[in-house]
Amino acid sequence: MARYQFQVVYFEATRRCNLRCPFCMTGSNDARTVRESFRNELTLQEIRDRILLPARRLNVHTIGWSGGEFLMRRDALELLRLTVDLGFRCSVLSNCKKLTRERLEAIRDATRGHARIVVGLNAVDEENRWSRDSESDRTLRVLKDCLELGIGQHVVVTIGKYNTESFEKTVEFIVKHNIAYNRSPLVPRGSGSRCFGEMGFDRSDLERHFHPALRRNPHGYVSYTPFFLSPELHAQVSGGARNNTVPQNPAIGCWAGTWLTVNAEGEVSVCPVLLDVLSAGNVRDRPIDELVEASALFADITDRSRLKGRCGRCRYQYTCGGCRAMAFFHNGDYMGEDPTCFFDPLERSTVSEHEEETNRVFKKYLLVARAAGVYQPPKSSRSPEPPPPEPAKT
Numbered sequence: 330m331a332r333y334q335f336q337v338v339y340f341e342a343t344r345r346c347n348l349r350c351p352f353c354m355t356g357s358n359d360a361r362t363v364r365e366s367f368r369n370e371l372t373l374q375e376i377r378d379r380i381l382l383p384a385r386r387l388n389v390h391t392i393g394w395s396g397g398e399f400l401m402r403r404d405a406l407e408l409l410r411l412t413v414d415l416g417f418r419c420s421v422l423s424n425c426k427k428l429t430r431e432r433l434e435a436i437r438d439a440t441r442g443h444a445r446i447v448v449g450l451n452a453v454d455e456e457n458r459w460s461r462d463s464e465s466d467r468t469l470r471v472l473k474d475c476l477e478l479g480i481g482q483h484v485v486v487t488i489g490k491y492n493t494e495s496f497e498k499t500v501e502f503i504v505k506h507n508i509a510y511n512r513s514p515l516v517p518r519g520s521g522s523r524c525f526g527e528m529g530f531d532r533s534d535l536e537r538h539f540h541p542a543l544r545r546n547p548h549g550y551v552s553y554t555p556f557f558l559s560p561e562l563h564a565q566v567s568g569g570a571r572n573n574t575v576p577q578n579p580a581i582g583c584w585a586g587t588w589l590t591v592n593a594e595g596e597v598s599v600c601p602v603l604l605d606v607l608s609a610g611n612v613r614d615r616p617i618d619e620l621v622e623a624s625a626l627f628a629d630i631t632d633r634s635r636l637k638g639r640c641g642r643c644r645y646q647y648t649c650g651g652c653r654a655m656a657f658f659h660n661g662d663y664m665g666e667d668p669t670c671f672f673d674p675l676e677r678s679t680v681s682e683h684e685e686e687t688n689r690v691f692k693k694y695l696l697v698a699r700a701a702g703v704y705q706p707p708k709s710s711r712s713p714e715p716p717p718p719e720p721a722k723t
């Protein structure tokens with residue numbers, strides 16, 4: 330039995346792209362970065378042998394194909410076919426430029442219906458253009474085509490100061506159309522470093538704009554940080570399932586420690602936004618399961634008892650964990666407190682005013698999670714529920 334289990338591999342299979350978003354975290358808007366990466370991209374055989382086959386030993390159920398623009402790879406459909414043949418489900422993250430109806434049908438057929446399309450949409454109107462090299466209309470057209478073709482959809486909204494005001498309108502629109510979404514923070518990875526200082530959100534933006542909008546518009550995956558879920562409730566519904574100390578079944582709070590991420594050249598990290606800046610090693614040196622097993626980075630990130638500052642003395646230390654990327658990019662310590670959080674726990678017993686609401690939404694989410702295959706109620710309601718481990722002294 331492997332020491333760790335992860336649900337998803339997010340893989341940026343190329344840095345090539347047919348758009349030029351100004352703050353692209355993979356540097357896909359920079360010709361030199363793309364040229365150098367292309368010479369060094371993992372081949373189909375390396376992907377199969379060093380990522381996909383070993384991922385089966387880590388209990389992974391979904392491969393998220395990303396880029397750059399994944400569909401720029403000539404072997405994209407072959408990779409999707411292989412993924413499904415190996416027993417995984419697929420997500421295809423795309424900027425939509427190549428996603429004609431015919432292409433969508435080809436993806437559906439290659440994956441025998443086991444794929445969903447994930448699109449980035451930072452605003453539903455012309456504001457989208459500010460951060461994405463794309464009209465929102467094109468993305469909305471693809472979402473509609475997916476619906477008509479019976480293909481699952483998901484939207485990622487990257488948040489920063491540019492969409493504090495429009496964010497709620499965007500997520501209301503997404504939820505009204507019954508589409509699952511998540512928010513992801515703008516980071517200074519790749520070309521993101523050009524604007525992070527000016528456009529990265531802060532504690533006040535989160536408290537006044539993003540968090541209230543997320544609370545009012547839960548849909549699909551409900552987890553974000555800060556996430557004020559009662560640790561007792563999670564332990565009860567999950568049967569105490571954890572990846573070391575990171576809650577599983579369902580995964581909740583910061584995603585670091587619940588998935589594996591790989592860049593185009595084979596470097597592995599704990600979160601997509603931390604690729605290129607924090608590496609656990611390269612799959613060319615050893616297969617991903619062995620690499621993770623030996624990694625000090627994964628040992629740290631899957632042990633929330635090592636969190637520091639406010640996150641280390643918080644009631645939600647395990648069910649939230651604080652955004653590890655925000656801790657790293659603001660203060661250079663990926664185990665430090667999340668400086669964008671607006672909760673100031675005096676001690677471990679301090680309860681957030683939002684806990685009750687979070688628990689309510691979480692209970693509803695369990696139904697969705699169960700239907701999506703990412704949650705299994707514990708076999709016996711009397712199964713032991715170990716309490717979260719004691720935190721380390723900070």
Ligand SMILES: C[S@@+](CC[C@H](N)C(=O)[O-])C[C@H]1O[C@@H](n2cnc3c(N)ncnc32)[C@H](O)[C@@H]1O
Pocket residue numbers: 346352353354355395396397398399422423424447448449450485486487513514515516517518520521522602
């Ligand atoms: C790198 S893209 C790759 C997939 C596809 N080309 C797309 O744009 O959706 C994946 C996601 O990262 C987001 N992203 C791009 N630059 C970012 C940055 N500097 N910080 C955070 N997210 C970023 C995009 O908006 C998109 O939702």
Ligand code: SF4
Pocket residue numbers: 346347348349350353354355356357358396397398424461462
């Ligand atoms: S964010 Fe996506 S679409 Fe935009 S340049 Fe980067 S990889 Fe291409």
Ligand code: SF4
Pocket residue numbers: 554555556557639640641643644645646647649650651652666667670671672674
């Ligand atoms: S202090 Fe840290 S763990 Fe607690 S709610 Fe805020 S981000 Fe989450």
